Amino acid sequence: MTPIVQNGIPAQGMPKFTLSGADVAAIAAWLHSQPLSDRGAPSTLDILVGNAKEGEAYFNGAGHCTQCHSVTGDLAGIGARYDPKTIQNRIVSGGSSRGFGRRPAGPAPPKVPPTTVTVTLLSGQTITGDLDHISAFVVALREPDGTYRSFPRYDSIPKVVVTNPLQWHIDMLPKWRDSDIHSLTAYLVTLK
Ligand code: HEC
Structure with missing residues (x-):
């Protein structure tokens, strides 16, 4: 891990981090302490534990997701595009579909703000x-x-x-409740 973190992968947009070998070792130790099931093949049973109806209500209400997203626009069919584990990761991270300062070819998603x-x-x-x-x-x-x-x-x-348009997702990282992530994942999976 150390050379990847310290040198980055510039071609794929991962920046390099000036972390000491000791810091990288600490991160590696933490990653290795994670349960094995989280690192294996996606397990639909582990991921789909939420209530889709609650996820829909949260999406349209308390979650403020509609401020930037639309289930008939940029998120239409997301349940058919990605497996549940990928969807859950993208709710948390905001995804990495768009490189820094560049838009993918084709029409921009309707409401997602630009950099x-x-x-x-x-x-x-x-x-x-x-x-x-x-x-x-x-x-x-x-x-x-x-x-x-x-x-x-x-x-x-x-x-x-x-x-950064993803600032909202970054700011949410310490605030998510597991139950919200689970119900949102269950809801977005139904958008086929
Ligand atoms: C302030 C704006 C904003 C809010 C609010 C917001 N997002 Fe996002 N989200 C973004 C941006 C920007 C992206 C990156 C999209 C891109 O690069 O085209 C993104 C990406 C995503 C993606 C990945 C989409 C893909 O196709 O890869 C998912 C899933 C997502 N958001 C879910 C949510 C959910 C669920 C909520 C509410 C709990 C939410 N977002 C609230 C701005 C926002």
Whole structure:
């Protein structure tokens, strides 16, 4: 695990992490302490323990999922696309279908927000738009009216703030209740 974590897999979009060998060993020890059934082939019996009706109510209500998703839009047929274990993982992680700052070919999902970026110039002027490209040397964006703009970067100038559309899923990580994940999984599996 250590070289993969420390070098990343740039071709597949996994960044490298500056973790010490001891930290990686601690993570590996934790992973190995997980029950074997969680690491084997997907087990439908283990995953489908929730109540689909409760999942539907949570999706449309307390879960606020409809703020960004639609079961007749971007999530239509998700139960036919993925097995239950993958669906559960994607509820938790938000999936990895879209690379950083890039959209997959074809129409964008209806409501899922894009990655946006705000550039603050030395003059104080701010420019906000959908992120097109970012590297250590340049940041490029498309303004709401379609104008494409790019700015060279020198260290921290201009100031660049990227908004990750998956932030909601990231913020939810410590807050999920098992029962919500189970009922949501049971519900999304029925969307064939
Ligand atoms: C503030 C916006 C937002 C909210 C609220 C939100 N999500 Fe997401 N979700 C996203 C984004 C962005 C993605 C990534 C989609 C993409 O890359 O096209 C995503 C991806 C997913 C995916 C993976 C879809 C796929 O095809 O791989 C699932 C499943 C999912 N969300 C379920 C949920 C559920 C269930 C809720 C409510 C409990 C929820 N989301 C609430 C923004 C949101």
